[in-house]
Amino acid sequence: MIDALAPSSTDDDTTASRRAPSPPLGSQEPWKSSPLVSFSVALHGVALLALALRPRLWKPLAALLAVDHLALCSAGMWPRSRLLGPNTSHFHHHNTATPWVALTLDDGPDPEVTPRVLDLLAQRRARVSFFCIGRHAASRPDIVRRMVDEGHRVENHTLHHRPYFSLLGSRAQEREITGAQEILQQLSGRAPRWFRAPAGIQNPLLGPILHRLGLNLVSWTRRGFDAVERNPRRIVQRLGHDLRSGDILVLHDGFGPRDRRRQAVILQSLPMLLDQLEGRGLQALPLPDPPGSAKGDGSPTAPCIDTAAM
Ligand SMILES: [Zn+2]
Secondary structure (H helix, E strand, O other): OOHHHHHHHHHHHHHHHHHHOOOOOOOOOOOOOOHHHHHOOOOOOOHHHHHOOHHHHHHHHHHHHHHHHHHHHHHHHHHHOOOOOOOEEEEOOOOOOEEEEEEEEEEEEOOHHHHHHHHHHHHOOOOOOOOOOHHHHHHHHHHHHHHHOOOOEEEOOOOOOOOOHHHHHHHHHHHHHHHHHHHHHHOOOOOEEEEEEHHOOOOOOOOHHHHHOOOEEEEOOOOOOOOOOOOOOHHHHHHHHHOOOOEEEEEEEOOEOOOOOEEEEEHHHHHHHHHHHHHOEEEEEEOOOOOOOOOOOOOOOOOOOHHOOO
16 A cells, blocks of 8 residues: 555645644553663662662762663664664565655755755655754745645654753753644644654653654664765765665755855755665655554655554
8 A cells, every 4th residue: 555646635625724733643542661761760769769768878879870871861862772762763564566765854944955955856756754943944934835735744853953952851842842843733734743853862751742742753774974974975875875665764954064066965965865766666755654643634655564663
Protein backbone atom coordinates (compact mmCIF):
# COMPACT_ATOMS: atom_id res chain seq x y z
CA MET A 1 0.00 0.00 0.00
CA ILE A 2 1.36 3.41 -0.89
CA ASP A 3 -0.27 6.43 0.64
CA ALA A 4 0.94 8.54 -2.27
CA LEU A 5 -2.00 7.06 -4.15
CA ALA A 6 -4.48 8.45 -1.64
CA PRO A 7 -6.72 11.22 -2.96
CA SER A 8 -5.64 14.77 -2.20
CA SER A 9 -7.68 16.88 0.16
CA THR A 10 -9.67 19.70 -1.37
CA ASP A 11 -8.74 23.36 -0.95
CA ASP A 12 -11.90 23.81 1.11
CA ASP A 13 -10.84 21.06 3.52
CA THR A 14 -7.39 22.58 3.92
CA THR A 15 -8.71 26.08 4.44
CA ALA A 16 -11.22 24.85 7.01
CA SER A 17 -8.59 22.97 8.95
CA ARG A 18 -6.40 26.10 8.97
CA ARG A 19 -9.23 28.12 10.43
CA ALA A 20 -10.01 25.59 13.14
CA PRO A 21 -6.87 23.86 14.42
CA SER A 22 -7.61 20.32 15.54
CA PRO A 23 -7.14 19.43 19.21
CA PRO A 24 -3.79 18.09 20.44
CA LEU A 25 -3.11 14.53 19.40
CA GLY A 26 -1.81 13.52 22.83
CA SER A 27 -1.88 9.86 23.71
CA GLN A 28 -4.25 8.50 26.35
CA GLU A 29 -1.69 5.86 27.26
CA PRO A 30 0.41 6.72 30.33
CA TRP A 31 4.05 7.58 29.67
CA LYS A 32 6.41 4.70 30.35
CA SER A 33 9.96 5.69 31.27
CA SER A 34 12.88 3.94 29.65
CA PRO A 35 14.84 1.44 31.80
CA LEU A 36 17.73 3.94 32.15
CA VAL A 37 15.46 6.77 33.33
CA SER A 38 13.53 4.44 35.69
CA PHE A 39 16.82 3.24 37.15
CA SER A 40 18.01 6.82 37.58
CA VAL A 41 14.81 7.87 39.40
CA ALA A 42 15.08 4.85 41.72
CA LEU A 43 18.76 5.59 42.34
CA HIS A 44 17.93 9.17 43.40
CA GLY A 45 15.29 7.85 45.82
CA VAL A 46 17.68 5.36 47.36
CA ALA A 47 20.45 7.99 47.60
CA LEU A 48 18.13 10.45 49.38
CA LEU A 49 17.04 7.77 51.83
CA ALA A 50 20.65 6.75 52.47
CA LEU A 51 21.59 10.40 53.00
CA ALA A 52 18.81 10.82 55.55
CA LEU A 53 19.92 7.71 57.44
CA ARG A 54 23.70 8.15 57.11
CA PRO A 55 24.57 11.83 56.39
CA ARG A 56 28.29 11.01 56.63
CA LEU A 57 27.99 9.09 53.35
CA TRP A 58 27.26 12.26 51.36
CA LYS A 59 30.52 12.16 49.39
CA PRO A 60 30.15 8.65 47.85
CA LEU A 61 26.44 9.29 47.31
CA ALA A 62 27.17 12.56 45.48
CA ALA A 63 29.77 10.75 43.35
CA LEU A 64 27.24 8.03 42.52
CA LEU A 65 24.64 10.59 41.41
CA ALA A 66 27.27 12.47 39.38
CA VAL A 67 28.06 9.25 37.48
CA ASP A 68 24.33 8.72 36.92
CA HIS A 69 23.91 12.25 35.52
CA LEU A 70 26.93 11.74 33.30
CA ALA A 71 25.31 8.59 31.89
CA LEU A 72 22.04 10.46 31.22
CA CYS A 73 23.89 13.36 29.54
CA SER A 74 25.91 10.97 27.39
CA ALA A 75 22.73 9.20 26.28
CA GLY A 76 21.14 12.56 25.41
CA MET A 77 24.16 13.74 23.42
CA TRP A 78 23.88 10.71 21.14
CA PRO A 79 21.11 11.75 18.70
CA ARG A 80 20.11 8.21 17.69
CA SER A 81 19.99 6.94 21.26
CA ARG A 82 16.86 5.21 22.55
CA LEU A 83 18.17 5.09 26.12
CA LEU A 84 16.00 8.05 27.19
CA GLY A 85 12.85 7.03 25.30
CA PRO A 86 11.41 6.19 21.86
CA ASN A 87 13.40 7.65 18.98
CA THR A 88 12.89 6.72 15.32
CA SER A 89 16.09 6.55 13.29
CA HIS A 90 15.09 4.12 10.54
CA PHE A 91 11.92 2.48 9.24
CA HIS A 92 11.84 -1.28 8.92
CA HIS A 93 9.10 -1.97 6.45
CA HIS A 94 7.64 -4.73 4.41
CA ASN A 95 5.22 -5.29 1.51
CA THR A 96 6.27 -2.10 -0.27
CA ALA A 97 6.69 -2.24 -4.01
CA THR A 98 9.06 0.72 -4.27
CA PRO A 99 12.18 1.12 -2.12
CA TRP A 100 12.26 4.56 -0.52
CA VAL A 101 14.14 6.81 1.85
CA ALA A 102 12.68 9.55 4.02
CA LEU A 103 14.40 12.81 3.12
CA THR A 104 14.21 15.48 5.83
CA LEU A 105 15.32 19.11 5.60
CA ASP A 106 15.96 21.05 8.81
CA ASP A 107 16.09 24.65 10.06
CA GLY A 108 14.02 26.44 7.40
CA PRO A 109 12.22 28.08 5.92
CA ASP A 110 15.00 30.31 4.66
CA PRO A 111 13.61 33.15 2.48
CA GLU A 112 16.39 32.80 -0.08
CA VAL A 113 17.33 29.12 -0.05
CA THR A 114 14.07 27.25 0.60
CA PRO A 115 12.23 28.49 -2.55
CA ARG A 116 15.17 27.31 -4.66
CA VAL A 117 15.17 23.97 -2.82
CA LEU A 118 11.45 23.67 -3.58
CA ASP A 119 12.17 24.37 -7.26
CA LEU A 120 14.75 21.57 -7.31
CA LEU A 121 12.42 19.13 -5.58
CA ALA A 122 9.61 19.97 -8.00
CA GLN A 123 11.88 19.42 -11.02
CA ARG A 124 12.85 16.01 -9.66
CA ARG A 125 9.37 15.09 -8.40
CA ALA A 126 10.82 14.38 -4.96
CA ARG A 127 8.89 15.01 -1.76
CA VAL A 128 10.38 15.58 1.68
CA SER A 129 9.59 16.47 5.28
CA PHE A 130 10.59 20.00 6.28
CA PHE A 131 11.48 20.36 9.98
CA CYS A 132 10.64 24.03 10.31
CA ILE A 133 11.60 26.48 13.03
CA GLY A 134 8.35 28.07 14.21
CA ARG A 135 9.47 31.70 14.15
CA HIS A 136 11.02 31.31 10.69
CA ALA A 137 7.77 29.78 9.42
CA ALA A 138 5.75 32.62 10.93
CA SER A 139 7.84 35.17 9.03
CA ARG A 140 7.33 33.40 5.67
CA PRO A 141 3.90 31.75 5.66
CA ASP A 142 3.90 31.79 1.85
CA ILE A 143 6.84 29.37 1.77
CA VAL A 144 5.12 27.01 4.22
CA ARG A 145 1.98 27.09 2.06
CA ARG A 146 4.08 26.27 -0.98
CA MET A 147 5.65 23.29 0.83
CA VAL A 148 2.20 21.88 1.55
CA ASP A 149 0.79 22.67 -1.90
CA GLU A 150 3.70 20.82 -3.53
CA GLY A 151 3.16 17.65 -1.50
CA HIS A 152 5.76 18.05 1.24
CA ARG A 153 5.22 17.60 4.96
CA VAL A 154 5.87 20.22 7.64
CA GLU A 155 7.15 18.98 11.01
CA ASN A 156 8.22 20.55 14.32
CA HIS A 157 11.78 21.74 15.03
CA THR A 158 10.97 24.07 18.00
CA LEU A 159 9.95 27.71 18.03
CA HIS A 160 13.41 29.32 18.24
CA HIS A 161 15.92 26.47 17.72
CA ARG A 162 17.79 27.45 20.84
CA PRO A 163 21.23 25.79 20.95
CA TYR A 164 20.73 25.12 24.67
CA PHE A 165 17.28 23.54 24.17
CA SER A 166 18.35 20.31 25.91
CA LEU A 167 19.37 22.32 29.01
CA LEU A 168 15.92 23.89 29.39
CA GLY A 169 13.47 22.78 32.06
CA SER A 170 10.27 20.95 31.30
CA ARG A 171 8.04 24.05 30.99
CA ALA A 172 10.45 25.95 28.77
CA GLN A 173 10.90 22.94 26.49
CA GLU A 174 7.15 22.53 26.25
CA ARG A 175 6.73 26.22 25.35
CA GLU A 176 9.29 25.84 22.56
CA ILE A 177 7.47 22.80 21.18
CA THR A 178 3.86 23.99 21.53
CA GLY A 179 4.76 27.45 20.18
CA ALA A 180 6.06 25.88 16.97
CA GLN A 181 3.24 23.35 16.87
CA GLU A 182 0.55 26.06 16.90
CA ILE A 183 2.23 28.14 14.18
CA LEU A 184 2.97 25.17 11.93
CA GLN A 185 -0.50 23.72 12.30
CA GLN A 186 -2.06 27.09 11.55
CA LEU A 187 0.07 27.62 8.45
CA SER A 188 0.11 24.11 7.04
CA GLY A 189 -3.41 23.00 7.97
CA ARG A 190 -2.05 19.87 9.62
CA ALA A 191 -0.67 19.26 13.10
CA PRO A 192 2.96 18.11 12.86
CA ARG A 193 3.36 14.47 13.97
CA TRP A 194 7.14 14.38 14.29
CA PHE A 195 9.56 16.39 16.40
CA ARG A 196 13.30 16.72 15.95
CA ALA A 197 15.37 18.33 18.72
CA PRO A 198 17.93 21.02 17.80
CA ALA A 199 21.18 19.17 16.96
CA GLY A 200 19.34 15.99 17.95
CA ILE A 201 20.27 16.45 21.61
CA GLN A 202 17.71 15.15 24.13
CA ASN A 203 17.25 15.19 27.86
CA PRO A 204 15.09 12.89 30.04
CA LEU A 205 12.30 15.51 30.24
CA LEU A 206 11.65 15.53 26.49
CA GLY A 207 9.97 12.11 26.09
CA PRO A 208 7.05 12.78 28.49
CA ILE A 209 6.40 16.19 26.89
CA LEU A 210 6.26 14.77 23.37
CA HIS A 211 4.07 11.91 24.56
CA ARG A 212 1.62 14.35 26.14
CA LEU A 213 1.48 16.45 22.95
CA GLY A 214 1.08 13.47 20.62
CA LEU A 215 4.43 14.04 18.94
CA ASN A 216 7.08 11.47 18.09
CA LEU A 217 10.83 11.97 18.32
CA VAL A 218 12.73 11.32 15.12
CA SER A 219 16.48 11.51 14.55
CA TRP A 220 18.10 10.08 11.42
CA THR A 221 19.89 7.08 9.99
CA ARG A 222 22.62 9.21 8.48
CA ARG A 223 23.51 12.87 8.24
CA GLY A 224 25.89 14.66 5.92
CA PHE A 225 27.07 17.24 8.47
CA ASP A 226 26.01 19.80 5.87
CA ALA A 227 25.47 22.45 8.55
CA VAL A 228 29.28 22.82 8.59
CA GLU A 229 30.64 20.95 5.55
CA ARG A 230 31.30 23.04 2.42
CA ASN A 231 32.11 20.18 0.06
CA PRO A 232 28.87 18.83 -1.48
CA ARG A 233 30.55 15.62 -2.63
CA ARG A 234 31.60 14.73 0.90
CA ILE A 235 28.09 15.47 2.16
CA VAL A 236 26.54 13.12 -0.39
CA GLN A 237 29.18 10.45 0.25
CA ARG A 238 28.28 10.44 3.94
CA LEU A 239 24.54 10.33 3.23
CA GLY A 240 24.87 7.67 0.54
CA HIS A 241 27.12 5.30 2.44
CA ASP A 242 25.39 1.91 2.76
CA LEU A 243 21.98 3.40 1.91
CA ARG A 244 18.97 1.16 2.51
CA SER A 245 15.26 1.47 1.97
CA GLY A 246 13.63 2.97 5.07
CA ASP A 247 16.63 5.13 5.94
CA ILE A 248 16.09 8.68 7.19
CA LEU A 249 18.47 11.30 5.75
CA VAL A 250 19.03 14.91 6.88
CA LEU A 251 20.04 18.04 5.01
CA HIS A 252 19.62 21.69 6.03
CA ASP A 253 17.76 24.35 4.03
CA GLY A 254 18.39 26.86 6.84
CA PHE A 255 21.65 27.80 8.63
CA GLY A 256 23.62 25.88 5.97
CA PRO A 257 27.12 26.88 4.81
CA ARG A 258 27.84 28.78 1.60
CA ASP A 259 30.49 28.01 -0.99
CA ARG A 260 33.05 30.51 -2.36
CA ARG A 261 30.41 32.06 -4.63
CA ARG A 262 28.12 32.55 -1.60
CA GLN A 263 25.77 29.85 -2.90
CA ALA A 264 24.07 27.64 -0.32
CA VAL A 265 25.80 24.25 -0.43
CA ILE A 266 22.46 22.38 -0.36
CA LEU A 267 21.74 23.68 -3.87
CA GLN A 268 24.60 21.47 -5.06
CA SER A 269 24.35 18.57 -2.61
CA LEU A 270 20.60 18.02 -3.01
CA PRO A 271 20.65 17.35 -6.80
CA MET A 272 23.66 15.06 -6.32
CA LEU A 273 21.84 13.16 -3.60
CA LEU A 274 18.67 12.86 -5.70
CA ASP A 275 20.80 11.51 -8.58
CA GLN A 276 22.28 8.95 -6.25
CA LEU A 277 18.88 7.89 -4.92
CA GLU A 278 17.53 7.56 -8.46
CA GLY A 279 20.56 5.50 -9.48
CA ARG A 280 19.85 3.10 -6.65
CA GLY A 281 16.13 2.90 -7.40
CA LEU A 282 15.18 4.70 -4.18
CA GLN A 283 12.25 7.11 -4.06
CA ALA A 284 12.56 10.24 -1.84
CA LEU A 285 9.46 10.62 0.32
CA PRO A 286 8.35 12.49 3.45
CA LEU A 287 8.26 10.70 6.79
CA PRO A 288 5.21 8.46 7.07
CA ASP A 289 2.62 9.11 9.76
CA PRO A 290 3.62 7.53 13.06
CA PRO A 291 1.55 4.54 14.09
CA GLY A 292 -1.76 5.43 15.67
CA SER A 293 -1.84 9.03 14.46
CA ALA A 294 -5.02 10.38 12.88
CA LYS A 295 -4.98 10.24 9.08
CA GLY A 296 -6.98 12.30 6.71
CA ASP A 297 -5.11 15.20 5.18
CA GLY A 298 -4.49 13.07 2.11
CA SER A 299 -0.90 14.26 1.68
CA PRO A 300 1.45 11.96 -0.13
CA THR A 301 3.74 10.11 2.21
CA ALA A 302 5.92 7.06 2.53
CA PRO A 303 4.61 3.51 2.25
CA CYS A 304 3.25 1.46 5.14
CA ILE A 305 5.76 0.73 7.85
CA ASP A 306 6.34 -1.96 10.36
CA THR A 307 5.30 -0.20 13.53
CA ALA A 308 7.07 -2.72 15.73
CA ALA A 309 10.39 -1.44 14.50
CA MET A 310 9.89 2.10 15.70
ZN1 LIG B 1 18.24 22.18 13.50
